[in-house]
Amino acid sequence: LHVRKGYGVSDLLGFTFKSGSFTKLKELIIKEPFVVNDTSTLPQGSFIRSFLLDIGVKSNLSVSLFYRDKFLGSLTVATKIKYHNFTAEEVRLLQIIANTISTIIVNYQLLEDLKLQAEKLDLQFKEQKMLYELTQALSSATDMKKLREISVQMVAKIMHTERAAIGVITPKGDSFTVQEILIKGKLGDPYSLGLIQPTFAGTIKDMMNKHQPSIVNDVSIYPKGSLEREIISQQGIKSAMGVPLVSHNKNIGFLAVSSLSQMHHYTQDEVQLLQTLSNPIAMAIENRMLL
Numbered sequence: 001l002h003v004r005k006g007y008g009v010s011d012l013l014g015f016t017f018k019s020g021s022f023t024k025l026k027e028l029i030i031k032e033p034f035v036v037n038d039t040s041t042l043p044q045g046s047f048i049r050s051f052l053l054d055i056g057v058k059s060n061l062s063v064s065l066f067y068r069d070k071f072l073g074s075l076t077v078a079t080k081i082k083y084h085n086f087t088a089e090e091v092r093l094l095q096i097i098a099n100t101i102s103t104i105i106v107n108y109q110l111l112e113d114l115k116l117q118a119e120k121l122d123l124q125f126k127e128q129k130m131l132y133e134l135t136q137a138l139s140s141a142t143d144m145k146k147l148r149e150i151s152v153q154m155v156a157k158i159m160h161t162e163r164a165a166i167g168v169i170t171p172k173g174d175s176f177t178v179q180e181i182l183i184k185g186k187l188g189d190p191y192s193l194g195l196i197q198p199t200f201a202g203t204i205k206d207m208m209n210k211h212q213p214s215i216v217n218d219v220s221i222y223p224k225g226s227l228e229r230e231i232i233s234q235q236g237i238k239s240a241m242g243v244p245l246v247s248h249n250k251n252i253g254f255l256a257v258s259s260l261s262q263m264h265h266y267t268q269d270e271v272q273l274l275q276t277l278s279n280p281i282a283m284a285i286e287n288r289m290l291l
Helices: 020-029 049-053 088-139 146-158 200-212 227-235 268-290
Strands: 004-005 009-012 034-036 059-067 070-079 163-169 176-182 191-198 214-216 240-247 248-260
Touching: 059 088, 059 191, 070 088, 088 146, 088 268, 146 248, 146 268, 200 214, 200 240, 200 248, 240 268, 248 268
Parallel strands: none
Antiparallel strands: 004 009, 034 059, 059 070, 163 176, 163 248, 176 191, 214 240, 240 248
C-alpha cells in the first residue's frame, strides 16, 4: 500500500497476510464506493474491520480502480485523528479521480507492452543485420584458415567478448584445431593453439555429443589437477560458453566465447545469440570442406 500522510509525507506500507487471508482480500474488491464513517461499527471478526483498526483508521472511503471489468486496485482516503462523515460530493470526487487513475494505469501498461514489443522487433532487426554481415564476411573467405579467422573476429565483435574461439574437427575426428582471437582493448591477430587431443574433452565432447550449449560461469568448478582446469588456467579464462557447430546433423566442431578479466554469468539471450551465429559458420565450414 502506498500511503500519503498529512502534507507531503509518503510511506510504503507492507503487510504480510497469514495463510488463507488472500481469500478475505476479496472483501476489498468492491464495485461500489466503500464508505465507513466509524470503523468500529464494522462487523466483528471481519477482515476489513481488523485490517483498518490495526492501522489506526477511524473513518474510511475507498473506491476500486477498474478498467472495464478488470480490477486494478483501490484508491482510499481515511482519517486517523478524528472521525469524519464523508459526503456524497466527496465520494463522487474520489470516484472521478479513481477513473482517471485507472485510465492512466492502463495506458502506462499498454505503453510498456509496446516498448517491449519494439525492443523485441529491434533485437530481431539487429540479429538479422548481424547475420547478414557475418554471412557476407564468411563468403569472402578464400580458404579454411581465413574462414576460421573471420569467424572468430566476427563473433568476438558481435558478442562484445574478450575472446572467441573456434574448434574444427579433423577428418579423423579425434582431435581439434583451435583458432582464437584476443580482443582486450584492441583486436589482436588470430592465432592457433594447434592440435588439442581428445583428452581435453570432457566438456567439449559432451557438448557435441548432446548438441547442446556448454556454459561455465566459474571455471573453478573443474577439479584441481584436471586437464580441463590446467589448460583453462593457462589461458587465463574466468568464464566460458560454447555451442557445437552442427550442419546437417553432423558435428563439425565448436564455437566458444570466454571472459578473461572477470567472471561472467552468461544470459539465455547470449546463449541464443551464439547459437544463431554458429549456424552460418557451420554451413560455411562444411561447404569449404567439400571443395
